Amino acid sequence: xxxxxxxxxxxxxxxxILARIASFVFIAPFFSQSGFPNRVQVGFSxxxxxxxxxxxxxxxxxxxxxxGYTAVLLKEVIxxxxxxxxxxxxxxxxxxxxxxxxxxxxxxxxxxxxxxxxQQVSLxxxxxxxxxxxxxxxSDMHRFILRALCDAYEMIPIGGITLGFDHLMxxxxxxxxxxxxxxFRIMLxxxxxxLILNVVLGILAKVAPQMNMFVVGMQLKIIVGxxxxxxxxxxxxxxxxxxxxxxxxxxxxxMEGMY
Numbered sequence: 001x002x003x004x005x006x007x008x009x010x011x012x013x014x015x016x017i018l019a020r021i022a023s024f025v026f027i028a029p030f031f032s033q034s035g036f037p038n039r040v041q042v043g044f045s046x047x048x049x050x051x052x053x054x055x056x057x058x059x060x061x062x063x064x065x066x067x068g069y070t071a072v073l074l075k076e077v078i079x080x081x082x083x084x085x086x087x088x089x090x091x092x093x094x095x096x097x098x099x100x101x102x103x104x105x106x107x108x109x110x111x112x113x114x115x116x117x118x119q120q121v122s123l124x125x126x127x128x129x130x131x132x133x134x135x136x137x138x139s140d141m142h143r144f145i146l147r148a149l150c151d152a153y154e155m156i157p158i159g160g161i162t163l164g165f166d167h168l169m170x171x172x173x174x175x176x177x178x179x180x181x182x183x184f185r186i187m188l189x190x191x192x193x194x195l196i197l198n199v200v201l202g203i204l205a206k207v208a209p210q211m212n213m214f215v216v217g218m219q220l221k222i223i224v225g226x227x228x229x230x231x232x233x234x235x236x237x238x239x240x241x242x243x244x245x246x247x248x249x250x251x252x253x254x255m256e257g258m259y
Contacts, residue, residue: 033133104222
């Protein structure tokens with residue numbers, strides 16, 4: 001039999017490592033999906049924490065009372081949540097694009113429940129989101145995200161987090177600008193085609209006013225919209241690469257704002 005003995009000091013350090021890893025897994029993309037069972041998330045967090053505990057050098061945490069240790073624990077939870085959040089919000093770019101696409105082609109009211117976020121989302125947004133997640137797995141981006149979390153212990157040691165609210169706010173403002181730009185870039189082909197279609201329907205409404213352009217336009221927008229989505233689906237790997245670059249940049253900037 002194998003026996004392990006842990007002192008109070010080592011147990012305290014392990015719990016702090018587990019707090020950061022578990023909070024990251026709770027919110028990070030791919031790891032936080034509903035298809036990733038809760039027991040698997042807990043077991044995965046414990047295994048990664050054990051590996052880090054026996055691999056990386058950690059120093060004992062200094063605190064005075066139990067409230068001091070609780071404060072350090074909350075800092076680790078916040079650190080893991082911020083790192084996971086910085087990676088997770090980048091996936092909402094495709095949901096924004098899908099919502100705008102459905103508004104253009106007339107399917108804004110056709111929504112469904114997303115089991116990942118438990119929210120009503122657009123059909124095209126769900127399609128784009130799952131393709132981006134699939135490409136994330138195929139390109140081993142989930143391993144990069146996890147390795148970035150592990151490397152963060154060199155930049156942000158246990159108990160060494162210092163929240164720079166100004167830096168984090170600047171990072172969020174910069175991301176929101178990129179969020180809108182990238183979102184419109186993804187929907188630009190469909191937006192341009194629907195705009196041309198609206199111009200054509202407007203001309204036809206003047207030339208042949210007896211035609212009901214409202215009924216004809218709704219059907220044409222859906223048909224043209226899905227044809228363009230089918231023709232431009234090959235561009236999603238390029239969009240995914242742009243989103244992943246934005247994910248890497250945002251994770252680095254968030255880490256810089258915590259040390």
